[in-house]
Amino acid sequence: xxxxxxxxxxxxxxxxxxxxxxxxxxxxxxxxxxxxxxxxxxxxxxxxxxxxxxxxxxxxxxxxxxxxxxxxxxxxxxxxxxxxxxxxxxxxxxxxxxxxxxxxxxxxxxxxxxxxxxxxxxxxxxxxxxxxxxxxxxxxxxxxxxxxxxxxxxxxxxxxxxxxxxxxxxxxxxxxxxxxxxxxxxxxxxxxxxxxxxxxxxxxxxxxxxxxxxxxxxxxxxxxxxxxxxxxxxxxxx
Numbered sequence: 001x002x003x004x005x006x007x008x009x010x011x012x013x014x015x016x017x018x019x020x021x022x023x024x025x026x027x028x029x030x031x032x033x034x035x036x037x038x039x040x041x042x043x044x045x046x047x048x049x050x051x052x053x054x055x056x057x058x059x060x061x062x063x064x065x066x067x068x069x070x071x072x073x074x075x076x077x078x079x080x081x082x083x084x085x086x087x088x089x090x091x092x093x094x095x096x097x098x099x100x101x102x103x104x105x106x107x108x109x110x111x112x113x114x115x116x117x118x119x120x121x122x123x124x125x126x127x128x129x130x131x132x133x134x135x136x137x138x139x140x141x142x143x144x145x146x147x148x149x150x151x152x153x154x155x156x157x158x159x160x161x162x163x164x165x166x167x168x169x170x171x172x173x174x175x176x177x178x179x180x181x182x183x184x185x186x187x188x189x190x191x192x193x194x195x196x197x198x199x200x201x202x203x204x205x206x207x208x209x210x211x212x213x214x215x216x217x218x219x220x221x222x223x224x225x226x227x228x229x230x231x232x233x234x235x236x237x238x
Contacts (some may be wrong), residue, residue, distance in 0.1 A: 002228035015225075026236070042066040055080050060092025085111075107131055113143075146170035153181075159184040198223045211236055 003015035020039050027034040032196040033049040048060040059076040074091035094117065101111030112128040126143035137153040151165040161182040168175045180193030188206035204216040215232035 001230060003226065005226075023127075089115075093120075101130070107133055118168065197221070 001019075001021040002188040003202045004018040006014045006016055010133065010151075020041055022037055024037040029224045030212045031051045033047070034049040037045045039157050039228075043063065043065050045063045046060070047062075048058075050058045052058055055077045055081075059078065060074070061076075062071075062073040064071045070151075072092060074095075077088045079086045080189065083103040084101065086100045087098065089095070095115065096118070097113065099111060099113035103109045109130045111128045111130075113128065114118035114124070116123045124143055124145050125184070126141060128141045129139065131138045135155050139149075141147070141149040146169055148168040148170065149165070152165065153163040153175060155161050162180070163178045164177065164181075166175070166177040174198045176196050177192050178195035181191065183190045188204060190202070190204050192200070194200045198217065199221045201219040206216075208214050213234045215230075215234065217230045217232075221227070
């Protein structure tokens with residue numbers, strides 16, 4: 001639930017209240033995962049994850065809309081070795097990509113990524129690093145498209161985790177950052193974040209009964225005066 005900004009010739013901003021309803025279903029077993037979502041505005045999304053073998057996994061992500069040329073679909077094949085991971089991707093719009101990450105020590109992993117977008121005739125190359133211990137996880141990514149991304153996660157206790165990230169676009173010289181938290185209580189889980197654009201978000205998941213969870217979410221953008229609220233109910237263990 002929120003407000004949709006409407007175009008206007010006057011300097012004032014007009015917003016119309018709007019709301020969407022989403023229905024979803026999940027199916028899980030040891031080798032297969034199926035997740036589907038459908039919204040009242042006609043959008044439909046689907047996720048499939050199937051373990052072909054102990055090391056090879058196939059993933060499918062699709063989103064269908066009523067708008068022309070906005071439907072998307074992607075296939076991923078992930079291979080997990082003893083000390084490395086490799087992935088091959090292909091999607092509509094003639095997109096092809098691959099990435100590889102290798103453990104070089106018990107705590108440090110290095111990797112790279114390459115992609116080709118055929119319809120736009122664009123290619124890209126990226127490098128990544130990941131350092132993790134029992135308490136912290138640090139990651140860094142640098143892409144030839146001009147994007148630099150850094151993240152840091154700190155596990156303060158078994159119930160509390162804090163995180164921060166930073167992104168810088170070299171092309172337009174814009175930077176964004178955010179800090180967030182994840183806290184577990186006896187019967188609920190609370191997550192939230194605030195970013196450098198002034199957007200504050202919070203998410204609460206409370207267990208009402210065995211297999212029944214109640215969800216509350218909110219996102220407040222004070223600069224744009226854009227406020228969104230939502231609630232949900234999930235039935236079943238997954």
